[in-house]
Amino acid sequence: MKRDYYEVLGVSRDATEQEIKKAYRGLARKLHPDANPENTEKAAEQFKELSEAYHVLSDRERRARFDRYGHEAPGGFDFDLNRDIRGGGFADLFDMFFGTSSRQGSGRSAVQRGSDLRYDIEISMEEAYTGVEKTIEYRRLMFCVDCGGTGAAPGTKAESCSTCGGVGQVQRVQSTFFGQMSTVSTCPHCQGAGKVIKSPCLHCSGDGRARRKTRVSVKLPAGVDTGSRIRLSDQGDEGPESGPAGDLYVVIHVLAHEFFRREESDVYCEVPLSFCQVALGDSIEVPTLNGGATVTVPGGTQTGTVFEIREAGFPHLRGRGRGDQYVTIQVVTPTKLNAKQKDLLKQFGEECKEQWTGARSFFEKMKDAFVGSAHRE
Structure with a gap:
């Protein structure tokens, strides 16, 4: 009799997709036949059971049918371990064991986003109180005007990578418990670009981007404090090969005030x-x-x-x-008194002697304490 899929994965029935994926990855590492050479048959059965449970519970529609009908769901769940593996249904698993994806690559690596940048700014406490608009100047990676963003020196151009044929990925075949598996990885020669620059642009060193000064206005709202951050979207480094720009984070430092x-x-x-x-x-x-x-x-x-x-x-x-x-x-307490002021204060002190009972009683208690201590010695 088949075990409950939630029991197989060791998760509750209200587990999130992330919890199900995490449980599967952890158990797959432990139960995979390649990790159990001393008992591959038993491991293969356990791994198949685990994979079937993940096949059902990782898909919303299949999971809903299982929650309603259990293993007797009309039409079943169409599970085939070998097909799912070769079709890329368990790409995460091959990432774990081989460090590469079992999916066939679609070509060059995905468009990269530019890096985020940080700019520290000092403002006065008054500016933090009222809010202020500042114009800041900083340097960011931007489209290289010398090479037109190609990274190649003027008059030259990038050539197709001879290692990967311009696709940015290379294919290799590995022997696994399931037979010959074809995997793809980023081309080590062109780093996934699909092209090689033999004569790089001197200004950008072949990157296609160069650092340039940029001025931008930033509004700091009233009430900001040291450590407050303002995010300026798309004002960070531009991405390589026309990729989206990162963000600029303006970090605020409020200067100390002489009075407040x-x-x-x-x-x-x-x-x-x-x-x-x-x-x-x-x-x-x-x-x-x-x-x-x-x-x-x-x-x-x-x-x-x-x-x-x-x-x-x-x-x-x-x-x-x-x-x-x-x-x-x-x-x-005044430190410089003239003769008249001193006389007036003395007269005032004489007049107030009877009112300063608190101070007198305090000194009398101190005197008694010292005298008592001396007698005990």
Whole structure:
């Protein structure tokens, strides 16, 4: 009695196509007769069972019929191991064992896409806050004007590869458990191009592309931060032989600011105030990245107190709204006093002695701690 195909592959009935393919590849490596020379008959039977399960479950229509009817599906599943192998139905398997495809090549290698490029740009914190448009200049591989993109020196042309006959691939025959298998691989002489350049262009060294300066404008949206990337489609290197161009990735670096500090979408800053301002209270103008804001500092404010300015931070790149700005108060102690100022402060200190109970009690506790420690010694 035939085993359930899902059981053969060791996957669940809701397995994805990728999971089925992964399971098949793993088991095929282990069960293939060439990998089991000590018991090829048993391995061949197991491999045939595995291949039949993959033949059914890797095809959506066949899988749907199996899910509905099981092995008794009307018309069966038309499985023939040798035919599927020779027809290219198991090309992935031959890639695993031989490193080449069992499919007959259709000619030269596929059109190649150009490489992606990276450009690092520095902007100020103000530019990151408002957004900015920049024009950048960089070098990219582009169509060589000297040789017209052929890679051959002017007055010459590329010749058909004598190894592969211009098709870009070579065929070889291998002996396997299933008999003689014909495989194709990229031509080692022309690297799949199908042609050979005997007199390469001096400007592009036979590549058909040369690096040229390019200028392009890029819009950086408000709220970008260090590490943000902007992708410019088709602005990377052009592909060889008129292949599609890669992309350009602009990577942003926001310069440090002398006054503001950023954390995600929030902005932080410190504002110095005099003793009189925090003692009596004051209304101060605090700079922000979009101008300024008025903050009311109540009398008796201590150093380290933080005030919040709502929505004065950076706009969120994803979603609505902005971050906030947090202002930390730093009380500045005067260092240069004239005689009159010193006298006034002394008078003020005498007047305030009775009010500074907190400071006095703190020093008394410190004194008691030191005295107690000395007695214990």
